[in-house]
Amino acid sequence: LNLAPGSPSLTLPPPPLPLLPPPPPVIPVFVPVTPVFVPATPVFAPALDSDPYLPPSMQQSQLYRAALTCKVFLGPALDLLWSSMDSIVPVLRLLPTIEEIDGVYMSYQSDPHSHMFTRKVQAEHIERLNGYGARIKTFCLNEVEQPRIHPFTLIHIVALLPLPHIQEFLCTSAQSLTTTTVPFIFRNTVKRFELKNVTDTNSHIIRPFLCTLQDRVPALEDLVLRDPLGVDSLTGVPDFQQLISLEFVGNIDTSLFLQIVTVPTLRKLIVDIIDSPPAEPPRSGDIFTILNLEFLHIKGLGASIHSFLLYLNGGRLGDVAVTLVDSDKRKRQVDERNITAVSWLDECLYIISSRWPTVHTLLLNRRQCPRRQVTDVLSFSAFERFDRLQNLELDPPLSLTRVLDVAAKNPTLVELKIHILESSPDFGFDLNFVKSLVETCPELALLKVKFNFCQVPLDTFCAHPVSTRLKTLILESKEPFRWVDTQTNAIKLAQYFYAAFPSLKNLHGAASSGAAFWSHVLELITMLQQVMGRA
16 A cells, blocks of 8 residues: 555544443323421421410410411411411501501501401402401400500491301400400301409499400300409309300309209319308208319318209219318318318218219328328228229329328229328338339329339339239329439449339429439339340
């Protein structure tokens, strides 16, 4: 070819590149963003409730910021932000036609002195008002001085605002029942109303208010009146024929009490009759049969509670609590027989066990009980009459022997709360008693014991589990534990409780009884459960 050496024509071509596989086709991926954020409402609420020290204003601020974050958060945040209102002012500000002029909320136009609602409300204004109003479920009127609203403006607002989901009204003061707030309360959807801080100066408005409430809100189910009221104020309570739960404090007679307790729909009654005198013993024809009442908690003087219970019989009562308030002055006035409060507890226990043997929850409590008074004089044979008692709380101090007697007569107990009274100040409560008590009631899941001080059990060996059902053990003592080596005893107790109660999950002690120590014992028990594979 006569080519000169080094000619480009003699240069060999580069080797071919290796063949690579073709890239995969691009498939569009659609991320379902909306379903991920739909359950945002239950996410916000626990986050705010988990911190009890977070002020309400900070909670509102966080919800407000969440609403401004994105459209997905807007609805859930506003639902929580508007679910509970403590003032009517935010509702008034939903309409741009309303403005505060000289301390009075009213409609406005070009003439600021006009007091008539003349500016036309647009359709979008009504839609916005209904949208926010539908989120309101609870009104808590805690402001003594409610905002003043012009009458014409108030009439128009009440007519425009349906509040379809409002269910609860809380009035922290009787002074908040004004012409401004009352029209918002009278809604057919309201199910619960609570009123407190009723003074003598405004008690006269309670009866007409309750009468109007019964007439305008006939479907009210839960009524709470937390301040002492007289018979005149409470006369209209039995007219609520759809009440399911009622709680009140008042000076009433047996006639009104029987009218209330026999309301056909009533299921739950919590009543404080501390100011009510005892009634005359009933005759055979004066005993009333309660219909559907299932929950009765009554507090007052022993003579009054006993006389009121004598008038009741039958029904399906399942939860009973009797709290005796001991006052020497009142006792001398109403109790001519000078019967002690301990004996009144015995009398009440006898009535309850005789007329409602199917009770499953029983609480007997005596306030202001003398420190060294032993209640073993009570006739505990009444406990034998209960068929299936499951929850029992006895606040009067009992001896260890009496507690075991009660437990033996009610082996079906699931929760037991007792107060141990030592025979002498130097006698300590032995933790081996817990083992004996749980052996007597094998179904126990919760046990709470109050005592003077605790001793280290001499025998911390347990050959076999006593109960696999006990989950919670609460120990409260008035004095610190008399132990020397805290770490050594913590290990001993952890081994003891793990062997006896391998399913124990909660172990608590009062601040005075070494709460930190019992937390450490629970940590050791949890470690043993994890190591042994029983957690």
